[in-house]
Amino acid sequence: MKLAVLGGGAWGGVLAALAGWRGHEVTLWESDPVAAAALERDRRNARSVRGFRLPDAIAVSGALAPGVGGREMIVLALPSHVVAATLQAAAAAIAPGTAVVCASKGLDPRTGATMADTIAAAVPQAQPVVMSGPTFAQEIWDGLPAALVAASRQPEGAQRLKAALGSERLRVYTSDDVAGVCVGGALKNVVAIAVGCCDGFALGASARAALITRGLAEMGRLTEKMGGQAITMAGLAGLGDLVLTSTGDLSRNRQVGLGLAAGESVAQILARLGHVAEGVGTARTARALAERLGVDMPITREVAAVLFDGKPARAALTDLLARDVGAERWSS
Ligand SMILES: NC(=O)c1ccc[n+]([C@@H]2O[C@H](COP(=O)([O-])OP(=O)(O)OC[C@H]3O[C@@H](n4cnc5c(N)ncnc54)[C@H](O)[C@@H]3O)[C@@H](O)[C@H]2O)c1
Structure with missing residues (x-):
């Protein structure tokens, strides 16, 4: 070929x-x-x-x-x-x-x-x-x-x-499921930034697992609104890539989160990585998309607030933990 x-x-x-x-x-x-x-x-x-x-x-x-x-x-x-x-x-x-x-x-x-x-x-x-x-x-x-x-x-x-x-x-x-595979690949990078912050503040393996799981749920909600199937998030383009990107130290997006928790600026982190970290741009685009489509995406919202609105990373994690706890649902 x-x-x-x-x-x-x-x-x-x-x-x-x-x-x-x-x-x-x-x-x-x-x-x-x-x-x-x-x-x-x-x-x-x-x-x-x-x-x-x-x-x-x-x-x-x-x-x-x-x-x-x-x-x-x-x-x-x-x-x-x-x-x-x-x-x-x-x-x-x-x-x-x-x-x-x-x-x-x-x-x-x-x-x-x-x-x-x-x-x-x-x-x-x-x-x-x-x-x-x-x-x-x-x-x-x-x-x-x-x-x-x-x-x-x-x-x-x-x-x-x-x-x-x-x-x-x-x-x-x-x-x-083209839409599902696209949304999974894009949004897992945003969740990985949040998980990197969580690990950077040493909040523990339980918090990390919770963040990954709730991240997957919001990826599923956006997937459905974009015309895909939430169940695709259980596959390689969803959970598979989310686990790799959130926990693997070769992941640039995880490194962004770890850097934010260490007090580095976004510009400093990106200069150090020397490669594209897609989660940064995706956080901004996905936050706007979620607002436009009426999808609740609290983790994406908080990551975007840290990256673009100057919100301290620790305050963002605290706000996520302080949210009302409702019924656990797989999709919207
Ligand atoms: N690296 C990985 O392990 C991996 C795995 C799967 C998917 N991806 C995805 O592949 C994509 C590229 O990642 P990468 O790791 O190769 O990044 P990289 O930073 O190593 O390379 C980026 C490439 O894009 C080019 N580029 C940058 N700005 C450009 C512009 N304005 N016009 C034209 N070309 C431009 C660069 O010259 C370079 O060739 C990303 O979307 C990433 O999420 C990467």
């Missing part, structure tokens, strides 16, 4: 390598000229995971339209806030029926749309597919086993991704 990966950072590099090892003809597009030159010359760049080396057979491109032209599958591994603009710029070169796969986990900050809807709006001739689930790029590069879920409205979209990237080591499940 002829395949393009957009984004030569940690995840894009690993996905391009995986596709190359599976025998596909791969082009890796990197917009940053310095990072693209490093990929071309050194077969890695400053964002690459530890020990990474881009296989020699993979071509690196700094030009978008030639990079995507004639490709049967395009995989996006970009920060979600640039997905719409990148696809709009590439749209004319994308052939009808091309599988456009989003590996980015977030929401469009301008519209609040899921990544699948963002693809559909920018490239109406494409077949949108989303991939999500508990995968750390570093662990996949290290050859450790993992599972993810590929979702598309028409079954063949997810099946194409499964055939392209699936293996014994990377088990690709399929789903038709």
Whole structure:
């Protein structure tokens, strides 16, 4: 298969390598000229995971339209806030029926749309597919086993991704709940920030488990309002990724929470991480979306208040604990 990966950072590099090892003809597009030159010359760049080396057979491109032209599958591994603009710029070169796969986990900050809807709006001739689930790029590069879920409205979209990237080591499940998989992948990053704060203040394993569970409930409520199924939150794109991102120390969003609890500013934390931490932008977008759709999302609200309104992280956790305790419901 002829395949393009957009984004030569940690995840894009690993996905391009995986596709190359599976025998596909791969082009890796990197917009940053310095990072693209490093990929071309050194077969890695400053964002690459530890020990990474881009296989020699993979071509690196700094030009978008030639990079995507004639490709049967395009995989996006970009920060979600640039997905719409990148696809709009590439749209004319994308052939009808091309599988456009989003590996980015977030929401469009301008519209609040899921990544699948963002693809559909920018490239109406494409077949949108989303991939999500508990995968750390570093662990996949290290050859450790993992599972993810590929979702598309028409079954063949997810099946194409499964055939392209699936293996014994990377088990690709399929789903038709596109909205659920998108919302799960985006919102788990916000909950992970809250869990990082909770652990940073040493509130204990019981509080951490409670926060993860109540986070999952609010992810389910938003999923339903966005046209998905709350039960998808019990799967790889919901609970699976939420547990990984909230508890795994490789998680940048957990690191944001730990940093906030340690008194660092958001700017300091993001500069230290050096990679995108999607939960920060998603918190703001999801808070606005929840208000617009009338969904109660207290954890998201508090995370956004800490990140954008200057609310102290400890006060946010205290306010969450002080909320009225009602009946425990799985969905709205
Ligand atoms: N790293 C992981 O383990 C992992 C796993 C699953 C999903 N993801 C998701 O993949 C996406 C990318 O994550 P990453 O870890 O590769 O991030 P990264 O910070 O390592 O790389 C980001 C990439 O986006 C590019 N980029 C940044 N701003 C851009 C712009 N304005 N225009 C065009 N390109 C731009 C960078 O040059 C780089 O290629 C995120 O949505 C993340 O949630 C990451």
